[in-house]
Amino acid sequence: LRKNVEDFTGPRERSDLGFVTFDITADILNGKNAFIFDWNVKQLFLYLSAEYSTKNNALNQVVLWDKIMLRGDNPRLFLKDMKSKYFFFDDGNGLKGNRNVTLTLSWNVVPNAGILPLVTGSGHVSVPFPDTYETTKSY
Amino acid sequence: EPPPSVPAMLSLDFLDDVRRMNKRQLYYQVLNFGMIVSSALMIWKGLMVVTGSESPIVVVLSGSMEPAFHRGDLLFLTNRIEDPIRVGEIVVFRIEGREIPIVHRVLKIHEKQNGDIKFLTKGDNNAVDDRGLYKRGQHWLEKKDVVGRARGFVPYIGIVTILMNDYPKFKYAVLFLLGLFVLVHRE
Numbered sequence: 523l524r525k526n527v528e529d530f531t532g533p534r535e536r537s538d539l540g541f542v543t544f545d546i547t548a549d550i551l552n553g554k555n556a557f558i559f560d561w562n563v564k565q566l567f568l569y570l571s572a573e574y575s576t577k578n579n580a581l582n583q584v585v586l587w588d589k590i591m592l593r594g595d596n597p598r599l600f601l602k603d604m605k606s607k608y609f610f611f612d613d614g615n616g617l618k619g620n621r622n623v624t625l626t627l628s629w630n631v632v633p634n635a636g637i638l639p640l641v642t643g644s645g646h647v648s649v650p651f652p653d654t655y656e657t658t659k660s661y
Numbered sequence: 662e663p664p665p666s667v668p669a670m671l672s673l674d675f676l677d678d679v680r681r682m683n684k685r686q687l688y689y690q691v692l693n694f695g696m697i698v699s700s701a702l703m704i705w706k707g708l709m710v711v712t713g714s715e716s717p718i719v720v721v722l723s724g725s726m727e728p729a730f731h732r733g734d735l736l737f738l739t740n741r742i743e744d745p746i747r748v749g750e751i752v753v754f755r756i757e758g759r760e761i762p763i764v765h766r767v768l769k770i771h772e773k774q775n776g777d778i779k780f781l782t783k784g785d786n787n788a789v790d791d792r793g794l795y796k797r798g799q800h801w802l803e804k805k806d807v808v809g810r811a812r813g814f815v816p817y818i819g820i821v822t823i824l825m826n827d828y829p830k831f832k833y834a835v836l837f838l839l840g841l842f843v844l845v846h847r848e
Contacts, residue, residue: 565728567766567785571748581772583748590728590785608790613771613779628749630766632729637813640749 538617540610540651542586543603546570548627548643550597558631559593566591567630568599570606572649574623576616584610586625619653694840714740714809719753720819721764725784726751733820736764738809746770746778746804751811754782757796762808765791771801779803 550566552558558566569588576582586606591597610617617623627643708717721734730736738753746752748770753762768790769781779801783790792800825832 567729567749569749578773579771580774581770583770585748585768588785592728608768630729630749630751633814635815638751638811640747 538612538615540572540612540617540623542572542606542610542625542649544570544587544601544606544625544647545603546599546601546627548599550591550599550629550643553641558597562633562636563631564593564634565632566597567632568627569629570625570627572610572623572625574616574620576612576614576620578614578616582612582616584608584612586610591629617651619651621648621650623649623651625649712737712739712809713742714738716753716762716808719762719764719808720822722761722823723763723784725786726764726766727786729785730764730814731816733817733823735815735819736811737813737815739812740807740809742804744810745772746780746807746810752782752802753808753811754802754806755808756794757799757806763791763794764811777803 550558550568552560552563567588567590569585571583571585573581573583585608587604588607624646625648626646629641629643631639631641705717709715711717717738719736719738721730721732721736724732736751736753746767748767750767751764752767753764755762763782763784765782765784765787767780768783770778771780772778780803781790781792781801795802821835825835
């Protein structure tokens, strides 16, 4: 799992807004390191989430991007230069200078019938946010 | 004795049978029926205790979580306070003042040191997050809005409750047939 990021923050209505671009290279396997789409797996809901701590909140988690992978799709991801799907707003100004924002890829296994597990992929990337705001940037 | 078949039900023999059942047998059948209903209620209450949710089983009512869940799918929930709310989880929540439970996925959480949490949800099949659905002025959901977390599901089965809701005549027909079967069936 490899991600690299180019980032800066901008204030909007008093809250920090982060911009992250990323690459994802991943091979999704099940718990026994076998092909994930067995007889009872209907689809996977994949999501890339950022987790970090701020002065205001001990724990923050924001989903930046998600994708539905259906049975029959290739369980390998090779994505480059992806932009986040959802606005990465903090609840306050906790992104500025935050060195400890971690991106992780997880997925929800949706069976044909049965339990709905949430799995976190191995591997994660830390994204340090700069100490200053960008005033203008074309995104 | 096996239960009467449909043609038999339409014949007069069937009506004679019912008339012949004396009062004691009728009361016995009614008590039997009551016991079945009480057992079902006890199982439901037991489920509520074990899962911690006031509604441990819900039916999916809309297509906002497709292709994972469709209208009529049955969801099994838990609502244990020890389980923290995290992104990616499927939560069933009620908006203050509204009865209909909504089944969507957690998109964002902000949790304080003391455990107070506010979170945002979105349906997989919706283009935008749920802020537009929340109460006027409400930007986040809180623990108190949560009915439970979806832990498992079974497809299609719940369609019966949707049919019974949308077509009351169907509901009465089902209840009538059930009652008839229980009263007439002899063990």
